[in-house]
Amino acid sequence: MKKSPLFSLAVFILLLAIGLLISVTFGGNTVSTYRFDRSRAYTDVEMQLSFGPRTPGSQAHQKTINYILEQAQNAGWQVELHQTQRMGHPITNVIAKRPNPNMKQIIIGAHFDSRFYSDQDSNPANYNQPVPGANDGASGVAVLLELSRSLPPNLPCEIWLVFFDAEDQGNIPGWDWILGSRAFVEEIPINPAAVVIVDMIGDADLNIYLERNSNPQLASQIWETARNLGYEQYFIPQYKYSILDDHTPFLEKGYPAVDVIDFDYPYWHTTQDTLDKVSAESLGIVGETIHAWLTTYD
Numbered sequence: 469m470k471k472s473p474l475f476s477l478a479v480f481i482l483l484l485a486i487g488l489l490i491s492v493t494f495g496g497n498t499v500s501t502y503r504f505d506r507s508r509a510y511t512d513v514e515m516q517l518s519f520g521p522r523t524p525g526s527q528a529h530q531k532t533i534n535y536i537l538e539q540a541q542n543a544g545w546q547v548e549l550h551q552t553q554r555m556g557h558p559i560t561n562v563i564a565k566r567p568n569p570n571m572k573q574i575i576i577g578a579h580f581d582s583r584f585y586s587d588q589d590s591n592p593a594n595y596n597q598p599v600p601g602a603n604d605g606a607s608g609v610a611v612l613l614e615l616s617r618s619l620p621p622n623l624p625c626e627i628w629l630v631f632f633d634a635e636d637q638g639n640i641p642g643w644d645w646i647l648g649s650r651a652f653v654e655e656i657p658i659n660p661a662a663v664v665i666v667d668m669i670g671d672a673d674l675n676i677y678l679e680r681n682s683n684p685q686l687a688s689q690i691w692e693t694a695r696n697l698g699y700e701q702y703f704i705p706q707y708k709y710s711i712l713d714d715h716t717p718f719l720e721k722g723y724p725a726v727d728v729i730d731f732d733y734p735y736w737h738t739t740q741d742t743l744d745k746v747s748a749e750s751l752g753i754v755g756e757t758i759h760a761w762l763t764t765y766d
């Protein structure tokens with residue numbers, strides 16, 4: 469019997485169909501139906517910016533604490549304030565928990581303060597202005613808040629979303645970097661299996677490189693998750709910067725921690741770190757990646 473071209477085409481289509489069926493059925497963790505609500509997260513950024521710069525001690529700073537509390541409580545999380553002081557300054561970290569005793573603890577963190585001074589501004593006249601912090605501050609908070617609304621309640625781990633105070637005041641007399649996360653690690657009993665910090669992840673031009681101090685295994689899990697979602701152009705699997713950030717105190721205590729940060733941001737610590745630099749799509753890319761990593765964590 470001579471194979472007709474039509475017959476081999478039919479066989480080809482049949483094989484293709486079977487292949488597609490198999491990949492849809494068994495490629496479970498690459499096929500995700502979840503979509504991070506980008507516009508709701510963007511609204512969280514807008515809301516924080518509407519309060520004004522969230523510099524420690526300001527009204528905008530207190531309003532942000534209240535907003536985080538209210539949003540996370542409405543989403544059904546158990547919320548606590550960790551209030552302490554460092555270098556004579558009051559510190560308030562906001563902790564949203566989903567208690568799940570005897571399960572592995574996972575901490576997702578972001579800082580909510582904005583910097584007192586725009587000391588990287590190209591115009592020295594702006595050095596004394598606070599940083600608006602649309603990307604540096606508000607974007608990470610927005611991703612955590614949208615995760616609080618959308619994470620399934622029955623995950624087999626104990627998730628803490630921690631909103632850190634006083635991350636961004638280093639190189640200012642009487643202050644230092646990462647005061648809030650240091651105080652948290654020193655004073656709150658924890659034993660996290662993984663810590664993921666998100667910072668400056670709202671840039672419309674999103675390039676998140678591997679950060680050199682981060683735990684390599686944990687980082688590769690997250691970058692791999694992003695790749696499976698089709699986000700490899702944003703989560704670039706190459707090392708670039710070494711960053712001091714809220715992951716540092718956790719690493720110093722021996723906990724696996726990773727900093728998800730896009731440090732290629734020309735508006736860093738300038739008065740130009742404004743709402744128009746942040747894109748809802750970037751919040752979505754990072755939010756979906758963290759969501760997918762958490763929901764497949766074992």
Ligand SMILES: [Zn+2]
Nearest residue numbers: 583604636737
């Ligand atoms: Zn900063």
